[in-house]
Amino acid sequence: MVKTKTLLNQICYLVAAISIAPVLGFLDFAFVLLAMGATVLGAWFDYKELHPIPGWGTSLVALAVIVNYSLQFSQEDIATPLVHVLISLLGIRMVSTKKGRDYLQIFVLGVFILAGSSLLSLNVEYIIYLVLMVFSITVGLVLLCVFETDSGLAFSSSQLLKLLRVAIVLPTGSLVLMALLFFILPRTSHPLWNFLNPTNKATSGLTEAVKPGAFAKISTGNQLAFRAESPELAPEDLYWRALVLNRPEREEWIRVTPPPEISHVVDKSPSLQLQIFPTSRNDKYLITLDRTTALHGVQHKKSSDHVYETRRKQSQRHSYQIDSKLGAPLTVIGQVDHEFYKALPEFTSVRVQSIAQNISVLPDTDTKLEALADFFRKQSLRYAETDLPSGPNVIEEFLFEKRQGYCEFFASAYVTLARLAGIPARLVGGYYGGEYNPLGSYYLVTEDKAHVWAEVLDNENRWHRVDPSLWATNAASTLGASRLNRLSMLQKITDSLNYYWIQAIVVFDFSRQITMFQESVKTIGSLSKPSVPTGYFWWSLGGVGTCLLIVISRHQRRLSREAKLLRKFQKRVARRYGSTILNETTGLSELAENVDSPHCREFARIYQQAVFTDRALRSTEWKILNSLLKKV
Amino acid sequence: MKLHCDNRTQMNSDARKPIHHVIDTLAEHYLKGKVKTIKLAMTTLLAGGHLLLEDIPGLGKTTLALALANALGLSFGRIQCTSDLLPSDITGLSIYDRNQNQFNFVPGPIFNNLVLADEINRAMPKTQSALLEAMEERRVTVEGKTYPLPDPFMVIATQNPIEQVGTYPLPESQLDRFLITTGIGYPPEEMEKAIIMTGSIRDGIRDIGSLLSRDQLLIAKEALQKEVYLSEKIVEYIYRIATATRNHKLLLAGVSTRGAISLAEAARAKAFLANRDHVIPEDVKHLLGPVCAHRIITKPEHDTLDRKEVLQSLLDTIPVTLA
CATH class of the missing domain: 1.10.1220 (Arc Repressor Mutant)
Incomplete structure (x- = not known):
């Protein structure tokens, strides 16, 4: 026959060992030795059934330990003092006498220490300790239930086996579930909870192809695209770059792998650090701020035209940091594949060609670009999202007939004209603008901020950003305003x-x-x-404290000696039998009958003898009552 | 004060011994399973009140009354109430003696220490009030002459609460004269089986010898008056209960001052029976139902409520003064 208490004790030693083992290498050797010594000493005390250390002694030591280690807490190291405190408390618990509540405390401390050890190191052994811990604590809790019901109960070996078999089912089941819920499902490509949500449709305002003349390629929804933690920037710097569209194919601009070239940002100004929090997206392009020099925090591939792509599907769970130099040109070292960046659409109208012809005769790139800009301004184009040009000759219709369109028209017309005039040019897709939220100091960029602009190469092999949309006659009121509208306070x-x-x-x-x-x-x-001046605060705190003390002491003094004794008695009864047993409508004898305790009965008899004959307690009665109080 | 208290704690246990002897003998040998009712009856006797046994027929109301009368060694009179019972059948009447050429008073059954008024609600109101007047005044006036009733004097009345035909239910004001009202209830299973096996115990009861003399009873009553102390805290508790019944939302009329006095008296008697020299709140709690249930009147719309339950629920709202 094995007694429940013996079994519980053994499980406690196991829990202590499992919790101390993973932190062994991280703490002072002497300290660990002390903790293990305490466990062994506790085991010896349990074996001999000795209780040499009084309860107040252990409480005092525990308090001293907590104070000592709490002084060592620092911002650099929270984990080590925390684990030290927990292990000390565990050691103290192990040495002292163990009753129902103490076992529970040991279990809780064990779990906390194991959790704390994960702050120090997290290697594969941790999972073994965790599994062991779950098993031993579950079995321990089952035994504790038995122990609380009848502390003297003992099991035969066959009964014990049966009990253990039942007890082990629980942790096994929960471990399997745990593994499924916390390890396997979150790592699958289709998270479990996703069946509740409709699949993410490509509603992105950012498109991977620019096809002016086709409707519905512009998103007007204000779904969140991403957030960028950054200081507040000038509106003209808010070009969020995603991808470069470099090849015209039929009627649209698409992205093909750019020719290899070495390019970098030459700018001496200090770079700006931003943190980007993307939403779940279907495309693979990482959003950066024009120009980004470096990107960290997510695995990525950087193309020669500084487009960052990730292999992983983008989701809310990842954020990344970028270093940016605002508006700096991108300098290409070596040769640029001029042919590639001068490739023309299959069809360009005569009217467009003649404009380009006029520009191409100019001597250098800067004058050409100036002339191109002048042409755009003279055309008095309007930025609009309705009544858009369409048909096979979209560019001509946009520039000369309708004279209105959105960014894609401006950018593609510009790039087409630039290429016709012999300037290497490309389209850049991304976002422009964003709402700044000063509460969280970040930019909130929604899908309706999607934008397309152009990049042209100058004589010194530098790519410059040009946004032809800004030449629209109504750019300031439509493009600028809609991109920079302020959020309401509630939205913020x-x-x-x-x-x-x-x-x-x-x-x-x-x-x-x-x-x-x-x-x-x-x-x-x-x-x-x-x-609030500090002095004031401390004085008023002191004042309130003093008032409280006075009120409490007055109240205490008003209570008679008998009332104080009664209160003590009630407290002890509540601690022993639970506070529900106490009720102000219950008399003492009734209470004693309810808890069925001879000590309580005797206390009630002697106490009532005095109180209900309206006399004070005699010193002999006082002594007897106090001694009875301890026995309750 | 202290000296006085010290004397009081030296309990005169001799006075209680015979009372306990009566209770134990009756409960163990004759009226098995009725110890609660016996104790209540003894409480009534010691407190100098009257007892009303309210239950359906055949549960031993009369047997209990008879057993008490025999065991107590007191003079016993029985009145079987019927609708034609006259007041003079209770009090007695003067009869002309031809030899002496004068009227001689022949005392009725009420001139006994213990009077059993069986099925009291069958007597007509005139007779009921004659009996109840005698109970309250403890004297009888017949033809202008007043005769004192003996001491101790206790009436044990019985009535069947269910039977309605041909009955004159006691009005609340008269119910007030009874210190304690109690039921008998069915005996526990084993006990009832044993009773069925051996048959009625009426005959056995006749053999109960006198277990307590009148003098012993008077000594006990005197001891109760002298020794059992009623603390101000208990008075406060009783007062709180009485006020609570008066303000209770289910009740039309609460416990009267007389009711509160009776409760205190009964509680003292109970404390005396429990070998205590002081009343504790539990005494009051225990007796609240038997002493006060018949003194309160529920509102007409709550007529079906059990008044004892109402009082019991009230107790759960009144804090006990313990210090």
């Missing part, structure tokens, strides 16, 4: 909450959390300082 707040949720939960990064915490502490500090 709700979006900030959403943003913090993504930052804190979805894209979790521990060091980032610490920075966020420190920043908020700073903000709160800077807010409260001018309004």
Whole structure:
């Protein structure tokens, strides 16, 4: 026969061992030795059924340990002191006498230490410890239930086997479920919960092909495209670059692999760091701020024309950082494939060709570009999203007939004319503008901010950004205004909450959390300082404290000696039998009968003898009652 | 004060011994399973009140009354109430003695220490009020002459609460004269089987010798008056209960001052029976139903409510003063 207590004790030693083992290499050897010593000593005490350490002693030591290690907490190292505190508490629990509640505490401490160890190191052994821990604690909890019902119960070996078999079913099942829910499903390409959502349709305002003249390629929805954490920037710098469209094919512009060339951003100004939080997207292009010099935080491929692509599907769970130099040209070292960037659409109208002819005779690229810009301005084109040019000769219709269109018309007309005039040019797709949310200090860019502009190569082999849409007569009112409209306060707040949720939960990064915490502490500090002088605060706190003390002591003094004794008795009964047993409508004898305790009965008898004959307790009665109180 | 208290704690247990003896003997040998009712009856007797046994026929109301009368060694009179029972059948009447040429008073059954008024609700109101007046005044006036009733004097009345035909239900004001009202209830299963096996115990009851003399009873009553202390805290508790019944939303009339006095008296008797020299709140709680249920009147719309239950629920709202 094996007693429940013996089994529980053994499980406690196991839990202690499992929790201490993973942190062995990270703590002082002497400390670990001490903790293990405490466990062994506790086991010896349990074996001999000794209880040499009083409860208040252990509480005092625990308090000292917590104070000692809490002084060592620092921003650089939270985990080590935390684990030290937890292990010390575990050691103290192991040495002291173990009752129902203590076992539970040991289990909880064990789990916490194991969790804490994951802050120190997280290697594959951790999973073994975790599985062992889950098994031993579940069995321990089952045994604890038995122990609480009847502490003297003992099992024969066959009974024990049966119990263990049942007890092991629970953790096995939960481990399998855990593995399924937390490890396997989130890593599949179709997350479990996705069946609730309709599949992500390509509603992106950013298209991978520019086809002026075809409707419905412009998205007017204001779905979120991405958020970019950044300081507030000038509106003319907000060109979010995604991809370069370099080849005309039939009536549209598409992207093909650009010719190999070595290019980089030559600019001495300090670069700007931004953090981009994309939404789930179907395309593979990473959004950057024109011009980006470097991108970190996500695996990617960088093309020669500085388009960043990722192999992974983009989702909310990843964010990345970019370094940008605003508006700097892209310098190509060596030769540029002029043929590639001068390739023309299959069909260009005579009228367009003649305009280009006039420009191409000019001596250098700068004058050509100037003339091209002049031409665009003279045409008095309007930026519009309705009544758009269409048909086979879209560019001519746009430039000379309708004279209105959206960015794709402007950009493709510009690039076509530039190429006809002998200037290498390409289309760039991305976003322009965005709403700045000062609450979270980030830009919110929606799909309706999708935009197309152009890049042209100058004589010094530098790619410059040119946005022909800005030459529209109504650019300031339509393009500029719609791109930079301000959010309402409520929108700002709700979006900030959403943003913090993504930052804190979805894209979790521990060091980032610490920075966020420190920043908020700073903000709160800077807010409260001018309004409330520190001296005032401490004085009023002291005043309130003193008032409270006076009220409490008055109340205490007003209570008679008997009332205080009664209160003590009720507290003890509540602790022993649960607070539900106490009721102000229940008399003492009734209470004693309810809990069926001879000590309570005797207490009630002696106490009532005095109180209900309206006299004070005698010193002998006082002593007896106090001794009874301890036995309750 | 302290000296006084010290004396009081030296309990005169001799006074209680015979009372406990009566309770134990009756409960163990004659009226099995009725210890609660017996205790209530003894409480009534010690407190100097009257007892109303309310239950359906055949549960041993009369047997209990008879057993008590025999065991207590007191003079016993029985009145079987019917609709033609006259007040003089209870109080007695003067009869002309031809030899002495004068009227001689022949006392009725009420001139006994213990009077059993069986099926009291069958007597007509005139007779009922004669009996109830005697109970309250403890004296009888016949033909202008007043005769005191003996001491101790206790009426045990029985009535069947269900039977309605040919009955004159006691009005609330008269119910108030009874200290305690209680039912008997069916005996526990084993006990009832044993009773079925051996048959009625009426005959056995006749053999109960006198277990308690009148003097012993008077000593006990005196001890109760002298020794059992009623604390101000208990008075406060009783007062709170009484006020609560008066303000209760289900009740038309709550416990009267007389009801509160009776509750205190009964609680003291209970404390005496429990070998205590002081009343504790549990005494009051325990007796609230038997002492007060027949003194309260529920509102007409709540007529079907069990009044004992109403009082019991009330107790759960009144805090006990413990210090």
